[in-house]
Amino acid sequence: MNRIVRKEKLSAEVFRIAVEAPEIAAARKPGQFVIIQLGGDVNERIPLTIADADAGAKTITLVFQAVGESTHRLAALGVGDSIENLLGPLGRPTDIEKYGKVACVGGGIGVAPLYPIAQGMKNAGNEVKVIMGARSRGLIIMEAEMRAVADDVIVVTDDGSYGRKALVTAPLKELCEQWRPDCVVAIGPPVMMKFAALATKPYGIRTIVSLNTIMIDGTGMCGGCRVSVGGRTKFVCVDGPEFDGHQVDWDNMILRLGSYKPQEQEAHHRCHGLMKLNEGEA
Amino acid sequence: MHVSSEELDKLAGDILGRFENAAPSPKERAQIPAQEMPAQDPVERVRNMREVALGYTPSQVRAESLRCLQCRNKPCIQGCPVSIDIPAFIAEAAKGNFARAAEIINESSLLPAICGRVCPQENQCQKYCTLGKMLKDIDKSVAIGRIERFVADYARENRCEKVPHVAAETGMRAAVVGSGPASISAAADLRREGHGVVMFEALHKAGGVLVYGIPEFRLPKAIVRHELDNLKAMGVQIRLNFLVGKTRRISDLMGKDGFDAVFVGSGAGLPKFLNIPGENHVGVFSANEYLTRSNLMKAYDIGAARTPMFASRRVAVFGGGNVAMDSARTAKRLGAGTVTVIYRRTGAEMPARKEEVAHAGEEGVEFMFLHAPLEITADDRGRVSGVKLIECRLGEPDASGRRSPVEIPGSEKHCAYDTVIVAIGNASNPLIKATTEGIDVNRHGNFIVNEETCETTLPGVYAGGDIVLGAATVIQAMGQGRKAAKAMNAYLAAKRQVRA
């Protein structure tokens, strides 16, 4: 079960795999995620957003960046290998409706989970513009796919090696000023999402973000994934992963993501979701 | 003073020697000293995860069994949620017929090695024991649980368990949701009737709370695995990584996947929080998270496990039940300097098993009674720095019959901690209810079932264990699993006849 049937390298550290998972492929909707565990007693459980699925071929697509020990182990698996434990689809799907104009903002590897949402928004009859950013040219992923679904794609890099030299928030502000989207979807590193939400706030534009807190079970049993949204505690794995970006307590969430920094540094433990990137990567 | 297993065994041997030729009179039985459970030395055990209670030696179990008065009215049985014939199995144990004793237990219970370890016997069988009453000390009741544990371990280790007979295939199929004690019991009884049984578990390991919640030092995971292996040997299929409601809904299982009936044993997997300021600071954990990291993810195996454990020096645990004891004792083993269990009432009201409270104390866990938390404070990096507490006194008894704590105005204080574990219980996980039409729940979110059959308000769907009872006990979950399976077997038989 859960055999890897395709594997590609999207950039230096980013991989895309297609995995056989018939039930998940049939049930999943954009915005949902899976949790994987590579077997045995000591491997951790890591959440990965479902980037795409093919119900006919009974496969789901996962995109991940090899940053920590577990994602490196995942990257070491090849076509024909299996992911021993794969649970999903988890979380609530994105609220895809006809809003009118939708801006989709993706940072780094956040572009992968953003893709099915952009596609869904387009299919729901929205005009869709995509802003995608990364540290540098080599880390830009899935541009062609995005161009195929979006009405416009704006690419930015931190170092200016490709597209505009800017953070995603710069073109986002311009769109808010000039194009006036009815809804913004932002997925990427927490700091990027925080600033994207801050950028849209003055315009009162509904801003959906997808949170990547620390998780264990993914079923609502442990509460480790909790965040404060609008002053109330929510479990990201069952109440989310998507929330109103203007209501999220970003500072608390970012601090909680750093809960195990001392251990990570000491013992090279990693406990993180798919999208944890170095700050400023988007 | 710590007494070794060898010394205890020798004492028991002396007692047996006295009654080698003539059975003891009732008076003599009552005079046999209650046999102490051999345990790992507290100094040693706080540095390992191995089981604390080592189990009686054969001499000890026989000596303890000789204490049983073989009461004619068998009051202990009324305290047993599954009505094990207690005096009968103890009589066999006293004679050293351990395999026969195990058979007697197995007529009523499916998981004696587990229940012998984790049942709150002092509130069940041992509470009613005549001997305890005679000696005016519940601690001097016959140690029914310890005898049960010995007998079950004996049967497992000596492979003299009977493999349950599975009837000819009926062609009917039952889905069992979850893999905790309720589901294990339901699956076994359904399978015995010859129905095809598939168990669906969300996590990557089966066993429910027995695996992710209760620590190794109290319930070795090899024992749970053995029970699951028995299920597999009977032909029960276990599908891990399958979240019913998300991967497939109950309506899919019944409508599209050909299951004729469903048992839901999804447990009480929704951690309760205190709802006080500061509960999301870094270093505040639900007991479920803390224990799951350690038990399921093996984070206690520091260096090998890839799931980290929070580095703690001063730990506050809120709660007074087994979950609180397990959390506190785990924290101790993971190297915390001080661990304090903070409880709003007094020791007398603590719902934890007596033995766990005693073990925790021996291991250096501290207790602060009659204190309630008001706020969790943090340093400038958002990490827990302490807890603001208020003193309480006991007021009038509440609905549960326990005296409820009343806060004493002006008694606020601040105590320094770097970790807070919230162990105040679990509510029902709402996932299945939210994704299944037709299942009614009460105001706590517990499934409403027919008391006789455990059938929910959705025909063909049965439920038992914590999802029905709220956070309860292993033995109650097992009892409900069996009750439901009995009704399901009748339901499936009737359905099969209609089909034929």
Ligand SMILES: Cc1cc2nc3c(=O)[nH]c(=O)nc-3n(C[C@H](O)[C@H](O)[C@H](O)COP(=O)(O)OP(=O)(O)OC[C@H]3O[C@@H](n4cnc5c(N)ncnc54)[C@H](O)[C@@H]3O)c2cc1C
């Ligand atoms: C830390 C702790 C210590 C305890 N100590 C004791 C003790 O000493 N003595 C005692 O008698 N009791 C104790 N209890 C209580 C006891 O463990 C429970 O009452 C008992 O396990 C309940 O059994 P269950 O079968 O109903 O559910 P659980 O054991 O909770 O199992 C439910 C299973 O269902 C799975 N599940 C949930 N939803 C789904 C879904 N939608 N799809 C698929 N799978 C799903 C869960 O992952 C879980 O594995 C303790 C509980 C805890 C948490």
Ligand code: SF4
């Ligand atoms: S009540 Fe106690 S003494 Fe009497 S039969 Fe039961 S265990 Fe034995």
Ligand code: FES
């Ligand atoms: S990951 Fe455990 S509750 Fe969300």
